[in-house]
Amino acid sequence: MFVGRVNVSLNFTRIKYNKTIADEWRFPNEPSINSFGEVAPVNIFEYxxxxxxxxxxxxxxxxxxxEIVEQCVGGSGWRRLLTFSTTTPNFGTQDLRLGTVSYFTDGLPNDAITKHHIFEYSPCHKHFHFSHYGSFTFGNLKDQSNLTNSKRGFCLQAVYRHANAEWSPLNQDYYTCSLQGIPAGWRDTYQSGLRCQWIDVTSIDTSIQSYTAPLYSSLNPDGFLCEGTPQPDTWVRTEFNTTCCSSQGCCGNSNETQCCGGEPVDRAGCETWEGAQEDNVSEVMVTLPLSGEGQxxxxxxxxxxxxxxxxxCGLKLHPKGKYLTCNKPGQQVALKNVISTDFYQVVRVCExxxxxxxxxxCIWNDSLANVIISHRDEPRDVHFICPPKRDSIETGGRFAVYFGPLFTELTFGDVSWSSIGQ
Structure with a gap:
């Protein structure tokens, strides 16, 4: 085997424009068309x-x-969260532009959109939030059962070129939160791994059976993103007011305390084309699994x-390990004499x-123990630290066992243990 380095050089040749080839690779075939049959200047939608x-x-x-301060969850302690990503392409031919934001400041509103309170300062996160990007709802809208709602503050940022077309620029300026917007053919994506990009579904009981309901997404519900032609230096008073984020208000360490609670929020002037928001609402069916199950x-x-x-992914909650007790929180304990009757099986212990x-x-990084058991092995002990006390309710000493084949193409084996000890 040869290990080393190979130096290579690549030469790129720009070929002459060929309409036939361009037609084959263009996406989408054309930008968004408004209700008048005209090319839309700006049009966003849920991907x-x-x-x-x-x-x-x-x-x-x-x-x-x-998460408590900004009301992303219904309470402290362990929460069950439905996480999801949201992606917003702009398939108009013009930039969707919010403008400059002094994003990381002490809360002093220096820019037009912060002076008009479109962005509010978060003293917890130490930056400004935009609270009118989208609203997300999970549950039955007809009878309001199990209905939860989450409205998130976003930084509007172009992270990926979604279109491959002549009207979409290859370079763009909206790559930081200091200048916010989405150019034509680009998109903003808010990944599910980010804090508060979820709906708290802890209150929905799935102890006996799973629960299926729609997840609704409504982008730009309050019309603060101009899907049309901006009206420069024009501001319109809205029904919205600023809110206090804490007892110290929303202005950080600055003296501009007038932004804290009850200040009117203005919307930038915009001539919106008719039907612009028709594709801003999306719906997918989601099934919450049984308690103890998840990603x-x-x-x-x-x-x-x-x-x-x-x-x-691809593991199961062990039928005899759904909710077990270890009597020495914070100390080492063990599943005794763990065996498998099948080919290599993964055994994961979670709080x-x-x-x-x-x-x-739990994911692998958060597991208490994570081992591979083979049918060829002698019975073995799986050691882990009995979960310690977290608060007055979560006093520790509880864990669960998950298992599955080492490769998902294989079958689930029979995993068992004799007792819980030291």
């Missing part, structure tokens, strides 16, 4: 495949966490993440919640 990539996770929220127990989405003991009375479907 459905990203909204469909949703999953359930479990997260411990501290009592003084930013880790879902089917693996791609082949690269479907094997090894470190994967975070469990007393409040939720379920396991927490």
């Amino acid at each position: 459905l495949p990203d909204l469909q990539s949703n999953r359930v996770i479990y997260l411990y929220i501290e009592p003084d966490g930013c 880790v127990t879902e089917k693996c989405w791609n082949s690269t993440g479907s094997w090894s003991e470190k994967r975070d 469990a919640s007393i409040a939720l009375r379920s396991g927490l479907a």
